Structures are given as C-alpha cells and as structure tokens.
Amino acid sequence: MDTVSRQTRSEVMASVKSKRTKLEEFFAEKLKERGLEVFKRNVSELAGKPDFVYEDSKIVIFVDSCFWHGCKQHLRMPASNQDYWIAKIARNRKKDHQVTKKLKEEGWLVIRIWEHSLKNSRALKWWLTRIKRLIALRQLGITLLSSQDSQVLFGGTVEELEQDLANARRASVARDAPL
Numbered sequence: 001m002d003t004v005s006r007q008t009r010s011e012v013m014a015s016v017k018s019k020r021t022k023l024e025e026f027f028a029e030k031l032k033e034r035g036l037e038v039f040k041r042n043v044s045e046l047a048g049k050p051d052f053v054y055e056d057s058k059i060v061i062f063v064d065s066c067f068w069h070g071c072k073q074h075l076r077m078p079a080s081n082q083d084y085w086i087a088k089i090a091r092n093r094k095k096d097h098q099v100t101k102k103l104k105e106e107g108w109l110v111i112r113i114w115e116h117s118l119k120n121s122r123a124l125k126w127w128l129t130r131i132k133r134l135i136a137l138r139q140l141g142i143t144l145l146s147s148q149d150s151q152v153l154f155g156g157t158v159e160e161l162e163q164d165l166a167n168a169r170r171a172s173v174a175r176d177a178p179l
C-alpha cells in the first residue's frame, strides 16, 4: 500500500477535493462540446446527489474520485490514521452500491466514471461516445440499466475497457492526459 507523510496529508486531501471540482467542470465542458450539455447538476433530490443528470433520458452520471471512492489503481492511503481512512472509504463504497441500486430501482441508468478515466483522453473519448449513444437509445425508448446491458451493444464491459486502459498506461501508450 502506498503512503504519504503526515505533513502532506492535509494538502493531499485539499487537492483531491478541489481537483474533483475542476474535473467535473472539465467534464461538463467536454459534454457540452459533444452536444451533451447537462442542465441539472448535483441534484440533491436524488439518491447520492448525482453530479450530472439527464432528466429526459433518465440518466445520471457520477464522477468518482480515485481517493474517496477507493480506486484500486490510484488510492494513496495516508500514513497516519489508516484504520480511519480504510473504514471511511469502505463506507463510501458501500454507500455507492446502495445509491446505484436505489437509482436503478427508480429506473435511472447509472453511470459511474472514475476520476482517472477523465484524465485519459482515450477513456474520455470512449465515455463521451457511450454517453451520446446511451442518451440516443434512451430517447428511442430502449432501456439499459447497467454496464452489463450495454455490453450487448458495445461489445465489452466498462470494466474490460478500464483494464485495457490500465494496461495501455503501463505500456506508456496512452499518456496523453488532457489535464
């Protein structure tokens, strides 16, 4: 497990928080460029307060921070109070699952995007294309509720794509992060 020193911990926490907001703004701009402008954001009436909501298509998007949501690739655990952070992140992950389940039950298509996917131009492009297609499908009355469903149409799960990207990154092929 990676660690950071006590003195940098608060800086890391602060930067994680502010970076996430910047990342959401960046993603909002990219969506707009693709003709997918989102008018409803951080909707507190919905479970989990989704970051982006396409009300007509009944699609919600969460941008999940690699730290707060416990990304296996990038989580850098603070050196001190590790028990606290492990428990905290585990609670967050459990809540994510509950929120996703509740929203699906209400008929929402729930899209969760890792922070690191938005920092990789190939992954970002993949997501923008998928979101565009998912919106188009929903508007045609075709309902997909999970990435498993979208596998049928897109030939590959989100998890598989993420794995491909991780491999590519390791091979230094896809190191053109837009941020």
Ligand SMILES: [Zn+2]
Pocket (backbone or CB within 6 Å): 066, 071, 072, 073, 074, 075, 114, 115, 116
């Ligand atoms: Zn990550």
